Amino acid sequence: MDMDPVFRALADPSRRALLDRLHTENGQTLGELCEGLTMSRQAVSKHLVLLEEANLVAVVWRGREKLHYLNPVPIAEIADRWIGKFERARVKALVDLKRELESDDEKA
Amino acid sequence: MSDPAFVYVVYIRATPARIWDALTDPDQTEKFWFGGRFKTDGARKGSDLELWSEQRGVDFTGQILESDPPKKLVWTFQHTREPDSLDGATTVSYELEVMGDDTRLTVTHDGFLDNSSLRRGVSGGWPRILSSLKSMLETGAPLTRAA
Numbered sequence: 001m002d003m004d005p006v007f008r009a010l011a012d013p014s015r016r017a018l019l020d021r022l023h024t025e026n027g028q029t030l031g032e033l034c035e036g037l038t039m040s041r042q043a044v045s046k047h048l049v050l051l052e053e054a055n056l057v058a059v060v061w062r063g064r065e066k067l068h069y070l071n072p073v074p075i076a077e078i079a080d081r082w083i084g085k086f087e088r089a090r091v092k093a094l095v096d097l098k099r100e101l102e103s104d105d106e107k108a
Numbered sequence: 109m110s111d112p113a114f115v116y117v118v119y120i121r122a123t124p125a126r127i128w129d130a131l132t133d134p135d136q137t138e139k140f141w142f143g144g145r146f147k148t149d150g151a152r153k154g155s156d157l158e159l160w161s162e163q164r165g166v167d168f169t170g171q172i173l174e175s176d177p178p179k180k181l182v183w184t185f186q187h188t189r190e191p192d193s194l195d196g197a198t199t200v201s202y203e204l205e206v207m208g209d210d211t212r213l214t215v216t217h218d219g220f221l222d223n224s225s226l227r228r229g230v231s232g233g234w235p236r237i238l239s240s241l242k243s244m245l246e247t248g249a250p251l252t253r254a255a
Contacts, residue, residue, distance in 0.1 A: 026114065026115075027113075027115075058115040058116065060112065060216075069114065069115035071116055072235045073116055073117065073234075073235045075235070076235035076236050076238070077239045080236070080240070080243070
C-alpha cells in the first residue's frame with residue numbers, strides 16, 4: 001500500500017482539524033464543515049480533496065449534496081503495520097492511561 | 109432514507125468476484141474476520157445469516173436483504189451481546205466497484221439509535237476488519253487479533 005498520500009494528508013493541522021470535526025459528527029456537507037472555521041470555503045474544499053485522495057474521507061452523494069465521512073481504514077492499516085499482535089493490548093493500555101491522566105488538562 | 113452513520117472505503121488489488129467470495133465464504137471470513145464465520149445460505153436474498161466463532165459464539169444474526177453478486181450485498185445486523193442496547197437490527201451494505209487495477213469496496217452501516225453502545229463498538233470494528241481483508245487478499249496474510 002502506498003502510504004505517502006496518507007501521511008502527507010495527515011501532516012497538516014487544518015486537515016487533522018477537519019477529520020476531528022467528522023469524528024465528532026460524521027456525514028457533513030462542505031457548508032457544515034466550514035461553519036465556525038476561519039479558513040475560507042475554498043481552502044476547506046482543497047483540503048477535502050486531498051483527504052479524499054488519501055482515502056481518509058469517503059464521500060456519499062445526497063442528491064446534489066456531497067456528504068463527507070471520516071474513513072479510518074488507512075489509519076487502521078498504518079496501525080496494523082507497526083503494532084504487533086501481542087503489543088496491541090499493551091499499547092492501548094498506555095494510551096488509555098495517558099488519556100485518563102491528562103483528561104483534567106485537555107479534552108479527550 | 110436517512111444518511112448512513114458510517115461509510116468505510118477500502119481499495120483492494122483484487123477482482124470484485126474475488127472480494128465477494130472472501131466476504132461471503134465462511135472459510136475465508138474466518139481468516140480475516142478474526143475467527144468469525146459469516147454463515148448464510150449462499151448469500152441469497154432472504155437468507156438468514158450469522159457470524160459465529162469458536163471463541164465468541166454467535167456475535168450477530170441477520171438476514172440478506174439484497175444480493176447482486178459481485179456488486180452489492182445488503183444485510184441486517186443484530187448484535188447478540190448488547191444487553192442495554194435498544195437497537196433493532198441495523199443495516200450493512202457492501203458495494204464493489206472496479207477502479208483501474210483495484211476494486212473499491214464501500215461498506216456502510218446504518219440504522220443506529222443516537223449514542224448507542226453498539227454504534228461505538230461498530231465504529232472501532234470495521235476499519236480493522238477491512239484492513240485485515242485487504243491484507244489477506246493482497247499478501248495472503250490476514251491480521252491476527254490482539255491477545
